[in-house]
Every structure is written in structure tokens, then in C-alpha cells.
Amino acid sequence: MSEGPLTRAPQLSTQTWYNTNVPVDLLELRGKVVVIYAFQMLCPACVSHSLPQAKSLHQYFTADDVCVLGLHSVFEHHDVMTNEALAAFISEYRLGFPIAVDAPGENGPIPQTMQRYELQGTPSVLLIDRQGYLRVKALGHVADLPLGHWIGRLLSTTHEAPSEPPKGDALQACLVNGRCN
Amino acid sequence: MSEGPLTRAPQLSTQTWYNTNVPVDLLELRGKVVVIYAFQMLCPACVSHSLPQAKSLHQYFTADDVCVLGLHSVFEHHDVMTNEALAAFISEYRLGFPIAVDAPGENGPIPQTMQRYELQGTPSVLLIDRQGYLRVKALGHVADLPLGHWIGRLLSTTHEAPSEPPKGDALQACLVNGRCN
Amino acid sequence: MSEGPLTRAPQLSTQTWYNTNVPVDLLELRGKVVVIYAFQMLCPACVSHSLPQAKSLHQYFTADDVCVLGLHSVFEHHDVMTNEALAAFISEYRLGFPIAVDAPGENGPIPQTMQRYELQGTPSVLLIDRQGYLRVKALGHVADLPLGHWIGRLLSTTHEAPSEPPKGDALQACLVNGRCN
Amino acid sequence: MSEGPLTRAPQLSTQTWYNTNVPVDLLELRGKVVVIYAFQMLCPACVSHSLPQAKSLHQYFTADDVCVLGLHSVFEHHDVMTNEALAAFISEYRLGFPIAVDAPGENGPIPQTMQRYELQGTPSVLLIDRQGYLRVKALGHVADLPLGHWIGRLLSTTHEAPSEPPKGDALQACLVNGRCN
Numbered sequence: 001m002s003e004g005p006l007t008r009a010p011q012l013s014t015q016t017w018y019n020t021n022v023p024v025d026l027l028e029l030r031g032k033v034v035v036i037y038a039f040q041m042l043c044p045a046c047v048s049h050s051l052p053q054a055k056s057l058h059q060y061f062t063a064d065d066v067c068v069l070g071l072h073s074v075f076e077h078h079d080v081m082t083n084e085a086l087a088a089f090i091s092e093y094r095l096g097f098p099i100a101v102d103a104p105g106e107n108g109p110i111p112q113t114m115q116r117y118e119l120q121g122t123p124s125v126l127l128i129d130r131q132g133y134l135r136v137k138a139l140g141h142v143a144d145l146p147l148g149h150w151i152g153r154l155l156s157t158t159h160e161a162p163s164e165p166p167k168g169d170a171l172q173a174c175l176v177n178g179r180c181n
Numbered sequence: 182m183s184e185g186p187l188t189r190a191p192q193l194s195t196q197t198w199y200n201t202n203v204p205v206d207l208l209e210l211r212g213k214v215v216v217i218y219a220f221q222m223l224c225p226a227c228v229s230h231s232l233p234q235a236k237s238l239h240q241y242f243t244a245d246d247v248c249v250l251g252l253h254s255v256f257e258h259h260d261v262m263t264n265e266a267l268a269a270f271i272s273e274y275r276l277g278f279p280i281a282v283d284a285p286g287e288n289g290p291i292p293q294t295m296q297r298y299e300l301q302g303t304p305s306v307l308l309i310d311r312q313g314y315l316r317v318k319a320l321g322h323v324a325d326l327p328l329g330h331w332i333g334r335l336l337s338t339t340h341e342a343p344s345e346p347p348k349g350d351a352l353q354a355c356l357v358n359g360r361c362n
Numbered sequence: 363m364s365e366g367p368l369t370r371a372p373q374l375s376t377q378t379w380y381n382t383n384v385p386v387d388l389l390e391l392r393g394k395v396v397v398i399y400a401f402q403m404l405c406p407a408c409v410s411h412s413l414p415q416a417k418s419l420h421q422y423f424t425a426d427d428v429c430v431l432g433l434h435s436v437f438e439h440h441d442v443m444t445n446e447a448l449a450a451f452i453s454e455y456r457l458g459f460p461i462a463v464d465a466p467g468e469n470g471p472i473p474q475t476m477q478r479y480e481l482q483g484t485p486s487v488l489l490i491d492r493q494g495y496l497r498v499k500a501l502g503h504v505a506d507l508p509l510g511h512w513i514g515r516l517l518s519t520t521h522e523a524p525s526e527p528p529k530g531d532a533l534q535a536c537l538v539n540g541r542c543n
Numbered sequence: 544m545s546e547g548p549l550t551r552a553p554q555l556s557t558q559t560w561y562n563t564n565v566p567v568d569l570l571e572l573r574g575k576v577v578v579i580y581a582f583q584m585l586c587p588a589c590v591s592h593s594l595p596q597a598k599s600l601h602q603y604f605t606a607d608d609v610c611v612l613g614l615h616s617v618f619e620h621h622d623v624m625t626n627e628a629l630a631a632f633i634s635e636y637r638l639g640f641p642i643a644v645d646a647p648g649e650n651g652p653i654p655q656t657m658q659r660y661e662l663q664g665t666p667s668v669l670l671i672d673r674q675g676y677l678r679v680k681a682l683g684h685v686a687d688l689p690l691g692h693w694i695g696r697l698l699s700t701t702h703e704a705p706s707e708p709p710k711g712d713a714l715q716a717c718l719v720n721g722r723c724n
Contacts, residue, residue, distance in 0.1 A: 042635045047590060077631040079338055085623035092585045092620075092717070144325035145237060152333020174635070188365045227459040228409060258454075261447035273404045273536070355454070418688060506687035507599060514695020 001022040009034075009126070009134040012071065013112035014100035016083055018090050024069060024098050026132065034128040037042045038073040038102070038114065041081055041089040045172035050108045050123035051095060053106075056144075058097040065155055070099035073114040073122060075176050078104075110176060116158045121175035125168060129154045140168030190215075190307070190315040193252065194293035196283035197264055199271050205250060205279050207313065212336045213308040214247045219254040219283070219295065222262055222270040224303045230322040231304035232276060237325075238332075239278040246336055254295040254303060256357050259285075268311035268322060291357060300358035301314035310335045321349030371396075371488070371496040374433065375474035376462035377443055380452050386431060386460050388494065395428045395516045396490040399474065400435040400464070402450040403443055405455030405484045407534035411503040412485035413457060416460050418506075419513075420459040427517055432461035435476040435484060440466075472538060483537035487530060491516045552577075552677040555614065558654035559626055561633050567612060569675065574708070576609045576697045577671040581616040581645070581657060584624055584632040586665045588715035592684040593666035594638060599687075600694075601640040608698055613642035615724035616657040616665060618719055621647075635661060658719050664718035668711060672697045683711030 003109040009026055017023050026034065037054045039046035072076070074081045083101055090099060102111035112179055117126065120139050127136035127150055146166035198204050207215065215216060218235045220227035232251070239249040255262045264282055283292035292297055298307065301320050308317035308331060317331060327347030371388055379385050388396065399416045401408035414430070420430040436443045444461055452461060462474035479488065482501050489498035489512055498512055508528035552569055560566050569577065580597045582589035594613070601611040607685035617624045633642060660669065663682050670679035670693055679693055687719055689709035 037248075042631055044636055053326075060326060077628075077635075080623075080628035080631050082623065082624065085620075085628065088585055088620040088623050093587055145234075145241060145329040148326040148329025148331075149241075149336075150329075150331040152330040152335075153337050154333075155330075156334050156337030223450055225455055258447075258450040261442075261444065261450050263442065266439075266442035266447065269404055269442050273439075274406055405702075415688075422688060422692075429676040507596075507603060507691040510688040510691025512691075512696075514692040514697075515699050516695075516697030517692075518696050541717075 005137070006133040008132055009128040010113075010116040012036075012100060013103040013116065014071075015103045016101045018087065018099045019096060020098040024100065026065075026128065027140060029128075030069050030132050031130050033063065033130060033151055034069065034085065034126075035043065035066060036069045036071055036126040036150065037123040038071045038117075038119055038122055038126070038130070040072065040074055040076075040078055040122045040174060041086055042086035043174040044109060045141055045169075046123040047093075049095065049172070050125070053097065053141070053144065053147070057147075061151070066151060068097045069111060070095065070097060071102050073102040073111050073119065073124075074173075075109050075111065075122075114176075119176075121170075121173045123168070124129060127151070127154060136165045138166060140170035140173040142166045142168045152168070182216070187316070189312040190309040191294075191297040193217075193281060194297065195252075196284045197282045199268065199280045200277060202281040205248075205281065207309065208260070210248050210309075211238055211246065211313050212311050214332055215250065215307075216247060216332065217250045217252055217307040217309070219252045219298075219300055219305040220256075220306070220347075221253065221255055221303045222267055223258055223268040224355040226322055226350075226355070227304045228274075229313060231306070232274065234325065235278060236276065236330070238328075242332070247317060247332060249278045251276065251278060252283050252294060253280060254283040254300065254305075255291050256290050256292065256295065256303075257355075259290065264321045264325055300357075302351075302354045304349070304354060305312060308332070319347060319349035321351035321354040323347045323349045368495040368497070370494055371490040372475075372478040374462060375465040375478065375519045377434075377465045378447065378463045380457060380461045382460040386409060386429075386462065388490065391429050391490075393492050394426065395492060395513055396431065396453035396488075397428060397513065398431045398433055398488040398490070400433045400479075400481055400484055400486040400488070402434065402436055402438070402484045402536060403448055405536040407503055407531075407536070408485040409455075411534070412487070413455065415503070415506065415509070417457065418448050419509075422501065423513070427514060430459045431535060432457065432459060433464050433475060435460060435464040435473050435486075437471050437473065437476065437483075438536075440471065476538075481538075483532075485535060486529070488515060489513070498527045502532035502535040504528045504530045533537055549578060549676040549678070551675055552658065552671040553656075555643060556646040556659065557614075558646045559644045561630065561642045563641040567610075569642065569671065572610050572671075573675050575607065576673060576694055577612065577669075578609060578694065579612045579669040581614045581617075581660075581662055581665055581667040581669070583615065583617055583665045583717060584629055585620055586717040588684055588712075588717070589666040590636075592715070593668070594636065596684070596687065597640060597689070600690075609694060611640045613638065613640060614645050614656060615642060616645040616654050616662065616667075617719075618652050618657065618665075619652065621652065628633075629668040634646050657674070658721075662719075664716045666711070666716060670694070670697060676722070677707045678707055681709055681711035683713035683716040685709045685711045 037050050102113045105111050125138045125142050129135050150166050218231050285295045287291050306319045306323050310316050331347050399412050464475045469471050487500045487504050491497050512528050574717050580593050645656045648654050667679045672678050693709050
């Protein structure tokens with residue numbers, strides 16, 4: 001979690017979207033709390049913990065309050081985590097929320113949005129408040145209780161926030177510089 | 182959850198307290214969000230779901246923000262769910278938050294606080310906001326995500342609240358008028 | 363697990379039985395595999411892991427093949443883990459297999475059957491083969507896979523057995539000489 | 544489970560093997576109990592339940608007793624569940640037991656071994672006894688207790704067997720003629 005003054009959430013740089021007719025623009029989501037799950041379809045902790053949680057969020061909250069997005073940020077095994085593979089994955093796992101493919105990096109394996117947000121691996125959870133500020137950036141799975149708490153805070157407040165952002169269980173993450181733990 | 186105007190949370194009517202040197206008075210908790218778990222030590226869903234969650238809340242939130250209380254509201258098997266039995270239970274399950282024994286009912290098996298709050302069984306979860314209003318009364322276990330969300334809302338707001346309170350999984354509860362499900 | 367020659371399973375020394383009209387005599391169970399769960403109703407690992415497993419065994423195997431027994435071996439908190447409390451516990455947790463109260467020790471807190479079998483705490487799982495030999499004595503919860511494997515072996519064999527008996531997760535047990543872990 | 548006389552387990556028809564230097568021949572496994580998990584890397588129940596169980600079996604049993612094999616039987620999404628994708632999947636999920644790619648069907652989407660064994664979907668669990676007879680064919684995930692029980696029986700016996708084979712939870716399977724449940 002970045003210290004210091006709040007920063008606006010950078011725009012997403014995406015290639016393809018699933019489960020939505022029009023690409024999602026963060027600017028148009030002002031007024032809502034946005035939860036973004038950066039994942040890879042071959043990341044075990046993403047599949048077992050974070051994407052099921054994303055489905056729960058998508059079902060529990062109304063679309064006017066909370067927008068749940070998936071971001072397929074592939075930084076390894078690019079040849080097999082293709083758009084076609086992702087489409088089959090989304091279908092088999094019955095993911096119903098909008099999912100974007102992070103635009104491929106121009107100078108290396110790290111995709112563009114992942115670079116902009118300086119994500120260290122997958123899963124990563126991003127929380128953006130109603131004013132468009134990035135409030136949480138957690139590597140690894142975040143448990144339901146702290147995540148629900150933070151979303152509740154962000155739904156109610158403007159810029160006031162808890163002092164401690166929720167932490168992910170990075171021990172189970174796939175890291176940019178290493179294998180999946 | 183009662184509709185209509187907000188109601189002040191009734192005072193607790195208690196007999197004995199554990200894990201605290203002085204009895205807890207709800208009036209002195211103004212400014213904090215209070216989470217009360219009404220339970221029975223022989224209620225399976227209380228033991229397997231709600232009390233572990235109470236421990237998690239007690240560990241996750243700071244005491245300045247959230248106060249977690251247990252309330253042993255015995256409405257059946259009074260002869261074996263005694264204070265001595267509860268003390269052993271608290272020790273073996275390593276419950277560290279303040280726990281009160283609900284004062285025995287004067288005209289029947291339902292204890293006094295349980296009557297005042299019109300609880301239908303155990304577990305029941307009560308959420309009281311910073312101003313002392315009762316905001317949630319749920320029968321059965323409430324999942325971490327909606328509970329965390331509601332606590333987050335109550336930590337931030339004054340009287341504004343989500344329209345839908347979280348619901349418990351009453352299918353697993355012990356009901357006042359029946360066996361444990 | 364005792365090394366060396368096989369030993370006959372000692373007789374149970376019991377006080378009261380539940381869920382059976384006549385006390386169970388191990389001698390009359392020759393020809394069946396017997397699984398005995400020594401437990402205490404205030405032992406967390408017993409309640410969360412071992413007794414649910416006992417219920418599963420009782421449902422899965424036919425009574426001609428496998429006999430599942432509970433043994434309430436109280437070595438602490440004797441004043442609250444009474445027969446009346448156990449009866450309420452059995453009712454609320456809907457335990458349907460025969461359960462005996464281990465006869466109180468004559469010279470100390472350890473009950474008689476627990477002494478005979480030299481059990482170190484609860485939960486303990488005992489497996490007795492079709493010929494009445496004690497084949498497994500494990501402290502702590504034994505996972506379903508090794509337990510199922512051993513029962514399968516004992517259902518098929520006479521005296522031949524796997525070299526390694528299944529091990530319990532003693533880290534979660536209540537020990538005779540200490541608190542519950 | 545086929546009724547009537549026991550049938551020899553058909554040979555596997557495979558394309559590529561992982562985690563083994565030489566292709567596995569069922570004939571050379573006589574004397575061991577063989578557990579085969581037919582799976583697809585995009586089948587949710589395979590990923591969440593059956594492959595973790597296969598890992599547990601592989602760790603728990605000695606290689607002299609039980610041989611655990613994976614069989615990637617792709618009957619849908621052939622274009623994305625390629626050998627390269629499977630190799631990445633095996634690496635990320637840290638599967639250590641031998642895994643074969645079921646040879647593609649010559650007349651349709653169903654691969655050859657899947658046809659020979661008349662499997663209805665994934666996951667499917669196959670148990671082959673020490674003499675090479677197919678003893679269990681279950682669609683869907685089989686719980687640890689019945690699976691362990693059956694393996695124990697097959698480790699001890701020759702042709703004698705329990706009357707009821709374990710059943711899988713087919714409600715969660717991906718079926719040949721339909722979507723994943």
C-alpha cells in the first residue's frame with residue numbers, strides 16, 4: 001500500500017473484454033467502489049481462493065455500489081494463457097463479472113496495467129474508492145473479513161480511511177520473479 | 182431486522198462476566214461498534230462457526246473501534262450449561278473476549294437479554310452502531326463478507342446504513358421452539 | 363502403536379451407555395472391525411474433527427463390517443462433563459452410534475479404560491481387528507484417507523497388516539498432562 | 544461399476560507422458576494397486592478436489608503398494624488444453640506423479656482411453672487391483688474415506704471385494720455430453 005498522498009488509480013490498459021459489451025473505463029465508475037482482481041488462469045491461489053471470492057462479491061453487492069472486475073495479467077506461460085484459453089476458463093468456471101485481458105508489455109513479459117500498478121504477482125487485489133483513488137493494493141489472497149470491512153469503509157467514506165489496509169496472503173501467490181508459492 | 186425508526190440497543194441483563202474485571206455496560210461503549218454473539222455452549226453452529234468468527238473479529242479489529250462480546254443465552258439444558266461448565270468451555274476453546282451469562286428468565290426458560298432483544302435462537306449476531314442503535318439482529322451464522330461489510334459501514338457512518346442487513350444462516354441454528362437444526 | 367506381538371484389546375470398563383439398549387461387549391464384536399473414539403465433550407478437536415468423522419464412518423460402513431463406538435473418557439473438568447451434560451451433547455450433535463461413559467478412575471482423574479489402553483489424551487482413535495487384536499492406537503485426529511485405508515486393510519486381512527499405522531494429529535489434542543493444544 | 548465377471552483393465556492409449564522417463568505400462572504394474580485420475584486441466588472439480596487428492600495418495604502410499612497416475616482426457620476445448628498448456632499446469636500446480644495425455648480420438652472429440660474405459664466425464668477415478676482387474680470406475684470426486692477404504696481392501700485381497708464400490712460426486716463433474724456442473 002502506497003504511503004503518502006492518495007493517488008488516482010491509473011487507467012487500465014486492456015486488450016479484450018469478456019462478459020461486457022463495452023470495455024470498462026474506470027473514469028465511468030466514479031461513484032462506485034471498484035474491486036479489481038489481477039489473476040492468471042494457471043495461478044493456483046487465484047483459482048482456489050480469489051476468483052471464488054470475486055464471484056461472491058459480484059453476487060453480494062449491488063452493481064450500483066460495487067463493481068467487480070477481473071484482469072488477466074499474464075506474466076509467464078504467455079503461449080498457453082491465450083485469449084482462447086481464457087474464454088474457455090471463464091466459461092468452465094462460470095465467471096460472470098467483466099474480465100479484461102491486460103495488454104501485453106512492450107518491452108518484456110509484464111503486461112501494461114500490471115506495470116502501471118507495480119503489481120508483484122497474482123493474485124493481487126486492488127480497491128478503488130468512489131472518487132477514483134487507489135486505496136488498497138494487496139499481493140496474495142485477502143480474507144473475506146478484512147476485505148468486507150474495507151469495502152464497507154470505502155462505501156461510506158470520502159477520503160477518511162482505516163490506517164491499515166488489508167493484507168494479502170502473499171505466501172500463496174505467483175510472483176513476477178519466481179514460481180508460484 | 183426491525184423496520185421503521187432506529188431503536189436504541191436495550192441494556193444487557195447479565196449474571197456473571199468472564200474475561201473482564203468489570204461488567205460491560207453498553208452505555209460506556211458509545212463511540213464503538215459493538216458485536217454481540219448470543220450463543221450456547223451446546224449449540225453446534227455456535228461452536229463451529231460463530232465463536233471462531235468472534236475470535237477472528239476480536240483479533241482483527243482494534244478495541245477502540247470494535248468491541249466483541251459473547252452472551253451465553255441458555256434457553257435449554259439449563260442444568261448442564263452452568264457457569265462452571267461455561268468457564269471450562271471458555272478455557273478449552275481459548276476464547277479471549279468478554280463473555281456474559283445472560284440472566285435467567287423469571288417466568289420461563291428464556292433468559293432476560295434474549296427476551297429483551299426478542300432473539301429466536303442461537304447463534305444470533307447483534308450489531309450496535311457508535312451511537313448505540315441496534316442495527317443488525319441476525320439469527321444463525323453470518324458469513325465473513327457481509328459481516329465485515331456491515332462493520333465497515335457502521336465504523337464510518339452515523340445513521341446512514343445499507344438497506345439490507347446481513348442475514349444469518351438460520352438453517353443451522355438452535356431455535357427457541359425446537360431442536361438444533 | 364505398541365511394537366512386538368499383537369495384543370488383545372482390553373475390555374472396556376464403562377459406566378453408562380447411550381444409543382444402545384445393552385452395553386457393548388468387545389468380545390461379542392469378534393468378526394467385525396471396531397473403531398473406538400475416545401473423546402471429551404469439551405475437547406475442541408474431538409468436536410470439530412473426530413466426532414464428525416465417527417458419524418461418517420457410522421453412516422458409510424454396514425454394521426456387519428464395522429462397529430463405531432464413542433468412549434467419553436473424562437480426565438479433566440469432571441464436575442461439568444457429567445452424564446447429564448453428555449446426554450444433552452449427544453442429542454444436540456445428533457450422534458447416533460453407541461457411546462459409553464468411561465468408568466471413573468479409582469485413584470485419580472484418569473478413567474479406567476483410558477488407563478488400560480494407556481491413552482495420552484483426547485481424541486484417541488483405536489482400531490481393533492476382526493480377531494479382537496488392537497491394531498491402531500493414535501493420539502489426535504487421524505485423516506480420512508489413512509483411516510479408511512487401515513479399516514480397508516483390517517476388513518480384508520487376518521493378522522497381516524501394513525507396517526506403519528496411521529498417525530493422529532496430536533498437535534490438536536487435549537493431553538492428559540496439559541491443556542488442550 | 545461394471546457388474547458381472549471381473550474385467551481386465553484395458554491398456555492405456557497415450558500420447559505423451561510427464562513426470563516419468565518411460566511411458567507407464569499397466570502390465571508392468573501388476574502386483575500394485577493402480578489409481579488413475581482422468582481429468583482435464585479446465586475442469587473445476589478436477590482442480591479443486593481430485594488432483595489434490597491424487598497428490599495426497601502419491602505422498603501417503605509407498606510406490607511399491609500404490610501407483611497413482613494422471614490421465615489428461617480432453618474431450619472439449621482441445622485447442623487450448625494442449626500439451627504445452629498441460630506442462631505449464633503440471634508445473635504451477637506442482638503435480639509430481641506420472642501424467643499421460645490420453646491419445647486423441649480418431650473419430651471424434653473423445654480420446655481413446657476414455658472411450659475404452661467408457662468414461663462419462665471428468666474427474667473419473669479408476670482403481671485397478673494387484674491382478675490387473677478394473678475394480679472401480681467412478682464419475683466425479685470420490686471422498687477420502689471410501690477411497691481409502693477401497694484401496695485398503697484391494698491392497699489386501701485377491702478377488703474378494705466389497706459389494707458396493709465407492710461413488711463419485713458426479714454432480715460436480717464435467718460431462719462428455721454437457722457443460723461442467
